[in-house]
Amino acid sequence: MSDQQGAIADNRQTIALEHWFFNKMEGLRFQVDELSGQPRVIVPYQKTEASLPFASIAKEFGIAPESPDALMLARIATGLKYVKGLFPGDPLPKEILTGEASWSLSPKHILIAHQRVAMRLVSLMSADEPTVTDPVELLKMVDDPAIKKKINAAFGVAAEKLGLPPEQKEEVIGFVNKLANEIAYIEALREIYNEIIDMREKIQLARKKYSREPLVRETADQVARLIEKATKEYGAVFEGIDGHTADIMEMLRNLAEEINYIRRLRDDLHIRLLAWDDLLTRWEEITVECSMKVTELIRATHRFLAPRFMTVVDWLDVARQERMKSNRGPIKAMAWS
Secondary structure, three states: OOHHHHHHHOOOOEOOOOOHHHHHOOOOEEEEOOOOOOEEEEEEEOOEEEEEEHHHHHHHOOOOOOOHHHHHHHHHHHHOOOOOOEOOOOEOOHHHOOOOOOOOOOHHHHHHHHHHHHHHHHHHHOOOOOOOOOHHHHHHHOOOHHHHHHHHHHHHHHHHHOOOOHHHHHHHHHHHHHHHHHHHHHHHHHHHHHHHHHHHHHHHHHHHHOOOOHHHHHHHHHHHHHHHHHHHHHHHHHHHHHHHHOOHHHHHHOHHHHHHHHHHHHHHHHHHHHOOHHHHHHHHHOOOOOOHHHHHHHHHHHHHHHHHHOOHHHHHHHHHHHHHHOOOOOOOOOOOO
16 A cells, blocks of 8 residues: 555554554654655664664554554655654654644744735736845845835736726735735745755855865865755746746636646745755854865765765766776766666
């Protein structure tokens, strides 16, 4: 049974397992292994921890594929895509229960999203109206009386385009609020993307600092190339979202469908960006200078980025460099099965 099938078949909303193992082991938690990406049961053991794959647990304790515990483990595995860890008794992530997000928003992101959608409506009234997309600029407009007046008029125009009388613009406001509340999650993720860009700038600075230390510089160069790939990849996603939301009337006409579309993008981005949290914090807190701490962070960043953004060609290039360093001659291209 697949994770998705298990999630559909089981309608429990909190983590509850029947087998004694899950209830007797104090401190037991569920977590995804960073290297393999597989869900595992983590059990404290003396001064360390034991990490057990779900499949091994099920086999060891004879948990049948169609049993309630097997279905719950499938739901936990799906839920772990959206959170860093779960404990017995925790509510399952909302993403697999209602489609909503399991993480909260700041008032700032909600405000930016509402202003973004409102300004899309304002552009309906005049082709000469500049399209503002920068979050900082959008926030500056929130209290502008002239902008507020334009937005109020735009609600009436939108009502007409939706086939509603202008006096029913309150209904349009309701549609806009629903849409903006979903887009607010994209704005929160955009902020993480901007933090990755800031991290990229620090990495470039580190390259300069280590320009006379070949061993560290080579790793820093590789990290710089990989972070460039990452920012371009994520940037293209946000550009695509912004391009899609430009047709604001189409979104309002198909609100339910568009909300589902935004949620799919939200979940995909959230899953991919969730893993960056610790690394972003480390780069934010560090002062870039030639030190053991910065050297280790550069290496840790390479270990994080390489499996996610390095292509086969990149791996071959690295292997060639290593082979040339050891004077063992050129290597042959690998055969991948």
